[in-house]
Amino acid sequence: MRILITGGAGFIGSHLVKRLLLENHKIVVIDNFDPFYSIEDKKENIKVFKRDKNFKLFNVDITDRKKIANIFLKHKFDQVIHLAAKAGVRPSIEDPVAYFKTNIEGTLTLLEACKDIKLKNFIFISSSSVYGERPKVPFSEDDKAENPISPYGLTKLSGEKLLKIYSNLYSIPSTAIRLFTVYGPRQRPDLAIRKFIDKIYNANEIEMFGDGSTMRDYTYVDDIVDGIVKCVYQPFKFEVINLGNSSPIKLSELIKIIEKSLSKKAIIIKKPNQIGDVSRTYANIRKAKKLLNWKPNFKFEKGISMMIKWYLIKYAKKD
Ligand SMILES: NC(=O)c1ccc[n+]([C@@H]2O[C@H](COP(=O)([O-])OP(=O)(O)OC[C@H]3O[C@@H](n4cnc5c(N)ncnc54)[C@H](O)[C@@H]3O)[C@@H](O)[C@H]2O)c1
Numbered sequence: 407m408r409i410l411i412t413g414g415a416g417f418i419g420s421h422l423v424k425r426l427l428l429e430n431h432k433i434v435v436i437d438n439f440d441p442f443y444s445i446e447d448k449k450e451n452i453k454v455f456k457r458d459k460n461f462k463l464f465n466v467d468i469t470d471r472k473k474i475a476n477i478f479l480k481h482k483f484d485q486v487i488h489l490a491a492k493a494g495v496r497p498s499i500e501d502p503v504a505y506f507k508t509n510i511e512g513t514l515t516l517l518e519a520c521k522d523i524k525l526k527n528f529i530f531i532s533s534s535s536v537y538g539e540r541p542k543v544p545f546s547e548d549d550k551a552e553n554p555i556s557p558y559g560l561t562k563l564s565g566e567k568l569l570k571i572y573s574n575l576y577s578i579p580s581t582a583i584r585l586f587t588v589y590g591p592r593q594r595p596d597l598a599i600r601k602f603i604d605k606i607y608n609a610n611e612i613e614m615f616g617d618g619s620t621m622r623d624y625t626y627v628d629d630i631v632d633g634i635v636k637c638v639y640q641p642f643k644f645e646v647i648n649l650g651n652s653s654p655i656k657l658s659e660l661i662k663i664i665e666k667s668l669s670k671k672a673i674i675i676k677k678p679n680q681i682g683d684v685s686r687t688y689a690n691i692r693k694a695k696k697l698l699n700w701k702p703n704f705k706f707e708k709g710i711s712m713m714i715k716w717y718l719i720k721y722a723k724k725d
Contacts, residue, residue, distance in 0.1 A: 407526075408432045409638070410483045412468055412516065413490030415439060417592050418531070418585075420451035421631050422487065423461070426638070432460045434481055436474070437490060438467040440508075442497070443595050451592055468512035478519040485527040485638060488516055491561075494596055495535060498558035499682045509561035513568055521576040527641035528578050529634060530569045534586045534623070534650065534687045535559030544690035547584070547646045556682040570644055579641035583634060586650030586689045590627030590709060591716035598657075599624065599710070602664050603717050606672045616679040618658030621686035623650040626704035626712075636698040650689025651702045663707060667714050 409426060413419040414435030423433055435452065439445045455461040462481075466473045468490050491509045492498065498505040513530065520528060537545045538553030554560045566582040573580040593600045605612045633649040655663075661672050694700040704712075 407484040407638075408434070408482060410434045410436065410481070410486045412436045412486070412488045415448040415452045415463075416489065417451075417594050418588055418627060418630060419489045420592060421590070421627050422489070422634055423452065423455055425631050425635060427455060427458055427460055429635070430460070434462045434464065434477070434483070436464045436466050436468060436477065439465060440492065442492065442494070447592075469507060469515055471515050471518070474515050474519050478523065482523070483525065485529070486516060486520060486525060487529045487531070487634065487638070488513065489531045491531070493558070493594065495556045495558050495682050496680060497596070498556050498561070502557035505557050505561050509558075510564045510568070513565040517568060517572040517578075520578055521572060525578050527638065528569065528573070528580045529637050530565055530580065530582045531634075532566050532582045532584045532646070533559065533562045534584055534648070534689065536563040536566065536584060537684075537687070539684045543686065543688040544652060545648065545688060546690035547648055547693050555684060566646060573644040580644050581637050581642050582646045583637065584646065584648045584689075585630060586623040586625050586648070586687050588627050588630050589624050590713050593627070593713065599660065599664070599713065602661060602672070603668070603714060604721070606664055606670050607668055607717070607722075609670070609673070611673045611675045612661070613677050614657060614661065614674050615677045615683065616657070618656060618661070619685075620657050620679075620683065621654035621688065622657075623652065623654045623687045623689050624660075624706055624709070625649065625651040625702060626709035629702040629704055633694060633698060633700045636700050640698060642697070645697065647694050647697065648689040648691055649694055649700070650687070650691060651706070652689050652691045653706070654686060654688045655706055663710055664714075667710055
């Protein structure tokens with residue numbers, strides 16, 4: 407199939423590109439190499455694909471309507487997997503306008519390009535942030551997900567709503583996948599696990615926000631890629647599906663597991679809770695099991711050891 411992957415130079419996107427090239431699909435990536443984190447890292451993420459005849463890259467912004475329309479005209483996509491976004495909760499509080507532009511206007515631009523082309527599947531990568539702060543766990547797709555507590559969460563919820571409207575208006579088979587904190591090799595450097603590994607390894611202080619009791623449903627990137635690929639082979643009229651580990655880990659526990667894996671002690675600086683951060687995330691994955699026959703395979707300790715292995719090969723000082 408001819409598949410467009412937006413955001414394919416990023417952390418999750420580059421893992422997905424690798425997997426779908428291995429499955430012999432023709433992959434087009436649109437990514438503007440947003441400077442949120444190292445552009446060099448993103449170039450490195452996709453360097454190896456450039457030799458593949460089934461891979462094509464466009465350094466284009468998803469809000470550029472003219473360029474997006476031209477790419478769609480030329481490439482007759484069967485499917486779109488839309489990961490390009492400004493990601494991250496805390497920076498969305500600093501610069502909400504930029505988040506709304508990329509995540510809402512960008513999504514709308516892509517949907518507009520899809521409305522007349524008989525697309526077989528549009529997969530929108532959403533986030534557990536749409537749930538916001540909820541007393542009831544685990545978070546289920548049937549819960550009313552209207553309480554995001556950050557601009558980022560609201561942009562993802564808006565993306566889902568736009569997807570549903572376009573799916574109805576133009577009969578575009580669509581799935582919104584809500585991801586719960588994804589980790590693994592090449593993880594974004596702004597995320598806690600990556601920061602902690604780096605700082606603990608280098609004997610630098612780490613900041614622990616709150617008393618360590620906040621929880622995240624960390625999910626290994628290979629499991630996430632498996633779930634997205636299952637959606638590629640199984641389009642729905644319109645569905646919203648959680649992909650998460652369904653086994654949340656406390657922040658204090660996370661630090662202990664990283665300390666143990668690195669055989670180093672963390673130097674912890676305690677800070678107050680951050681605004682915009684929810685106290686816990688926890689995925690109900692019954693729907694993914696039922697509709698996609700998907701379940702996570704990586705236990706957290708195993709996933710962390712694989713991420714640390716990657717980190718040490720890439721960054722460990724050669725003394
Ligand atoms: N990593 C997680 O834990 C997590 C959790 C939930 C949801 N998500 C979602 O998954 C997707 C991928 O996240 P990631 O962690 O790989 O982030 P990432 O930042 O590594 O990847 C996003 C990619 O999108 C590109 N991009 C940003 N703005 C763009 C624009 N205007 N035009 C074209 N490309 C643009 C970036 O350059 C980057 O390569 C995002 O939509 C994110 O919101 C991630």
